[in-house]
Amino acid sequence: MRIGLVSNFHGGLKQFVTTLSLELRTKGLDVEVLCPAHMRVGHSNPMNQDLRVHYGLPAIARLFSERFDLIHCNIASLALIPLIRRKLNRTPIVETFHGFPQWWVEPLTLDRMAYIAEFEAVRTLAKHTNSKTSVSTFVQSALSHVMGIDSTVIYNGIDRCQLSEPTRKQSRERLDVEDGTTVLLFVGRLHPAKDPMTLLKAFESLVREGRKVKLLVVGRGPLAEPFQRQVRGLNLERLVTIWSYLPSLHPIYSAADIFCFPSINEAFGIVLLEAMDHSLPLLVSDSGAAPEVAGSSGLVFRTGDVVDLSRKLVQLADNPELRQRLGREGPRRLQEIFTVNSMVERYVRVYEETVDSHA
Numbered sequence: 001m002r003i004g005l006v007s008n009f010h011g012g013l014k015q016f017v018t019t020l021s022l023e024l025r026t027k028g029l030d031v032e033v034l035c036p037a038h039m040r041v042g043h044s045n046p047m048n049q050d051l052r053v054h055y056g057l058p059a060i061a062r063l064f065s066e067r068f069d070l071i072h073c074n075i076a077s078l079a080l081i082p083l084i085r086r087k088l089n090r091t092p093i094v095e096t097f098h099g100f101p102q103w104w105v106e107p108l109t110l111d112r113m114a115y116i117a118e119f120e121a122v123r124t125l126a127k128h129t130n131s132k133t134s135v136s137t138f139v140q141s142a143l144s145h146v147m148g149i150d151s152t153v154i155y156n157g158i159d160r161c162q163l164s165e166p167t168r169k170q171s172r173e174r175l176d177v178e179d180g181t182t183v184l185l186f187v188g189r190l191h192p193a194k195d196p197m198t199l200l201k202a203f204e205s206l207v208r209e210g211r212k213v214k215l216l217v218v219g220r221g222p223l224a225e226p227f228q229r230q231v232r233g234l235n236l237e238r239l240v241t242i243w244s245y246l247p248s249l250h251p252i253y254s255a256a257d258i259f260c261f262p263s264i265n266e267a268f269g270i271v272l273l274e275a276m277d278h279s280l281p282l283l284v285s286d287s288g289a290a291p292e293v294a295g296s297s298g299l300v301f302r303t304g305d306v307v308d309l310s311r312k313l314v315q316l317a318d319n320p321e322l323r324q325r326l327g328r329e330g331p332r333r334l335q336e337i338f339t340v341n342s343m344v345e346r347y348v349r350v351y352e353e354t355v356d357s358h359a
Contacts, residue, residue: 276330
């Protein structure tokens with residue numbers, strides 16, 4: 001079976017598309033990644049020689065000219081060409097909804113307009129696709145209640161981290177973490193939808209109480225400068241370390257004690273799986289799919305509530321046994337629910353059913 005996988009190729013989608021493509025190829029499927037919105041000449045294989053990625057005009061040309069048994073779209077606004085192709089030669093389309101457009105949390109007018117357009121694209125695409133999947137029951141429910149779109153849930157999966165070094169001790173030494181310090185970790189875009197400001201305020205309250213804590217932040221986005229200004233304004237520079245990007249997150253995960261994810265209406269959160277893989281207890285907001293993903297491996301606080309978040313941070317910081325118990329649940333849930341093999345097998349089943357029903 002020949003699959004055209006239409007997507008953007010950055011952030012969480014890059015990780016999803018890369019993992020899915022490579023695993024599908026091991027199962028004998030012929031997969032090409034097509035990124036028509038990336039206007040660059042030619043194509044490249046940026047991560048693996050078995051991964052074929054085409055950008056811009058070459059991607060558009062291949063969408064029109066190549067023979068695909070099925071096209072798998074991952075962003076509704078990129079589906080115009082697949083829809084035209086479906087009209088011309090009946091190539092079936094599978095759509096995966098990776099989120100629910102929330103234009104109201106976008107800080108820039110241009111971004112809000114883009115998300116409004118994406119909202120309408122979701123509505124339009126849903127009328128013409130052969131099969132629809134969602135990455136969480138939260139997304140599935142939102143699509144159903146707001147747009148009347150029915151979809152099947154296929155959870156994302158990750159490969160287990162194989163790195164053993166640096167160890168926890170080595171990572172904490174490199175980061176100058178003193179003994180007895182509780183390390184909090186946030187990984188994600190510095191964006192209003194991820195709500196890092198609420199985490200920073202809660203962290204500051206723990207510092208005011210005299211607790212020995214440190215905050216590690218990995219991410220960039222429109223709140224990067226305001227976040228850093230707030231850190232300086234609260235005199236927390238010595239206790240907050242920020243990276244815009246790291247080639248490997250393993251040293252940061254291994255150094256941490258608590259993974260905090262205050263995101264608003266998160267569609268899934270692959271970083272939650274990565275934290276679970278490193279046996280970190282999770283502290284997540286009560287909106288979106290984060291509680292669904294975290295399950296028994298974390299605690300939940302009221303979205304945007306600094307006081308409740310502070311209270312839950314104290315609960316975890318003061319109770320190593322609770323942290324260990326929640327941390328042990330992470331790898332168990334990964335193995336039970338969020339394996340790559342399970343994700344890929346379910347997509348293969350959807351592909352086969354879609355092609356067979358369209359024959």
